[in-house]
Amino acid sequence: MKEDLELLWELQKIDLDLKNIEEERKRYPKEIKRLDEKQILEQERIRKEKEKLESLEKDRRLKERNLMAEQDKIKRSEGRMTEVKTNKEYQALLSEIETFKEAAGRIEEEILLMMEEIDELKKQLAKREKEIATTLEKVEEEKRKIKEKMEQDDTVWKEKTLRKEILSKQVEANLFKLYLTLSEKRQGIGMVSVRNQTCQGCFVNVPPQMFIEVQKNNSLIRCPHCNRILYWDGNGEKK
Ligand SMILES: [Zn+2]
Structure with a gap:
């Protein structure tokens, strides 16, 4: 009897190990999925920040083209200065140039503000990219560990199942x-x-x-x- 009880005890321990592995096999794929989703979310976040930066740069280029257009207008008007004949025409031209200059000034100010915003965004983005790289690395490591454990589980499963078969026959019926x-x-x-x-x-x-x-x-x-x-x-x- 003593031997039978010992064999059965070994079998019980094996059954518990197998049960444990079964639970892990249900849990691990869910954990991997959760980690995959986390990676996607982080990548999505950085992508959106990059998009925002690109759109700001695009606006800035557009404003620079507008500024050049205003500056052209000023140059052209200034070129016409030699052609004016009356004081009235002269005053009108001066006021036209003044209007163009004001517009150019406004655009310049806007460009400066945008450049500040772009600089700030670039700094934030660089910081975020570092943080995300660290997070992604950790997630990757977690996934690697789970996969490793799943492989170990497979090996242990095979060994224990074999031993279980033997024990099942050895224990008194x-x-x-x-x-x-x-x-x-x-x-x-x-x-x-x-x-x-x-x-x-x-x-x-x-x-x-x-x-x-x-x-x-x-x-x-x-x-x-x-x-x-x-x-x-x-x-x-x-x-
Ligand atoms: Zn009891």
């Missing part, structure tokens, strides 16, 4: 059947250890005499409360 039935009813846990006189499946105390018997691992003893098969694994210390 009736005991194994009982274990399967209990596992099915009790969230995959059919066999539990007892620590500090407490069943580790339902955390209810077992009677003192039963606790003494369990520690011998010589007979099939089941928790009076949750019915699981009890096992003594030396209070959790490695044997």
